[in-house]
Amino acid sequence: MNFKPKYIVFGLITFIIIFLMNYLGSDAPDKLSRALMTAVAAVIGLGIGMWFYKRDKNNNHPDFD
Numbered sequence: 001m002n003f004k005p006k007y008i009v010f011g012l013i014t015f016i017i018i019f020l021m022n023y024l025g026s027d028a029p030d031k032l033s034r035a036l037m038t039a040v041a042a043v044i045g046l047g048i049g050m051w052f053y054k055r056d057k058n059n060n061h062p063d064f065d
């Protein structure tokens with residue numbers, strides 16, 4: 001998979017937003033590890049979604065309908 005700079009920027013922005021939402025909004029004693037795991041999972045999910053979206057457009061089944 002070829003990562004373009006705009007995808008890396010989207011991933012960093014997503015990581016920062018999700019991390020801050022979980023870190024600042026939590027009162028749990030392990031809030032740092034929870035925030036990091038959630039933010040990393042969000043970026044991985046975003047990467048998988050972008051991979052599905054930008055995969056080969058010349059396939060026989062372009063729609064999910």
